[in-house]
Amino acid sequence: MTLIQMQPRSANATPVHRTAADAMDTGGPQVCDCMTIEVALSVMAGARTGHLLVCDNDGLCTGLVTRAQLAAVRDSSAYTDRIQLRDIFRDRGPFTSPVTSMAEAEHAMRSRRLVALPVVDDQGSALGVLALTG
Numbered sequence: 215m216t217l218i219q220m221q222p223r224s225a226n227a228t229p230v231h232r233t234a235a236d237a238m239d240t241g242g243p244q245v246c247d248c249m250t251i252e253v254a255l256s257v258m259a260g261a262r263t264g265h266l267l268v269c270d271n272d273g274l275c276t277g278l279v280t281r282a283q284l285a286a287v288r289d290s291s292a293y294t295d296r297i298q299l300r301d302i303f304r305d306r307g308p309f310t311s312p313v314t315s316m317a318e319a320e321h322a323m324r325s326r327r328l329v330a331l332p333v334v335d336d337q338g339s340a341l342g343v344l345a346l347t348g
Contacts, residue, residue, distance in 0.1 A: 231315055232315070232316045233312060233313050233314060233315055233316065234310050234311065234312050234313070234314045234315075234316065234333045234344055235312035235313070235341070235342075236316070237316055237319075237344055238333045238341065238342030238343060238344050239342055239343050239344075240341065240342040242261070242263055242265070242266070243257055243258075243261045243263065243266055243267070244266070244267040244269050244275075245257055245266050245267070245268055245269070245299070246270070246271065246299075247268050247269065247270050247271075247276050247299045247300035247303070248271070248298050248299070248300065249298060249299050250295060250296070250297065250298055250299075251284050251287055251288050251293070251295075251297050251298075251299070251302075252288070254266060254279065254284055255281070255284050255285075255288070258281055258284070264280055264281050264329075264330075265278050265279065265280045265281070265329075265330045265343065265345075266278070266279050267332055267340045267343060268299050268300075269339075269340060270300070273339055274337070274338040274339060275306075275309065275332050275334045275338055275339060275340035276300070276303055276306050277303050277306060277308075277332065278331070278332045278343065279302070280329065280330070283302070308322070308326065308328070308331065309331070309332050309333070309334045309338075310322065310332070310333055310344065311333070311334070311335075311336075312333050312335065312341055319331065319344055320346070323346055324346075329345060329346050330344065330345040330346070331343065331344045331345075
């Protein structure tokens with residue numbers, strides 16, 4: 215697996231230390247943590263994505279949720295149609311900064327077995343997502 219390259223490289227470009235901001239995808243959907251599991255799964259299907267950035271009522275990123283996580287909650291014996299995304303997050307994060315090097319971000323993702331990682335600014339607002347491919 216490697217980090218997705220979201221910006222084209224010029225053949226004449228000199229090697230530079232790329233950061234999370236250089237590689238993140240900024241086009242993914244962000245949803246409120248008050249959304250129910252079923253609605254989140256519908257949004258995910260409509261957006262044709264495997265993850266959603268989840269934000270609180272103040273617009274701060276609380277984390278990222280995957281289709282597999284939502285399906286596991288929906289398929290559990292404790293599931294009700296009233297469960298909201300905020301109910302499945304125990305802690306905020308993990309996150310990375312836009313100035314984190316791609317090497318550091320990739321290492322953190324591999325060591326935590328993450329397929330995607332939110333990129334947030336100093337105030338905690340979501341800027342995008344880093345995702346591993348292949």
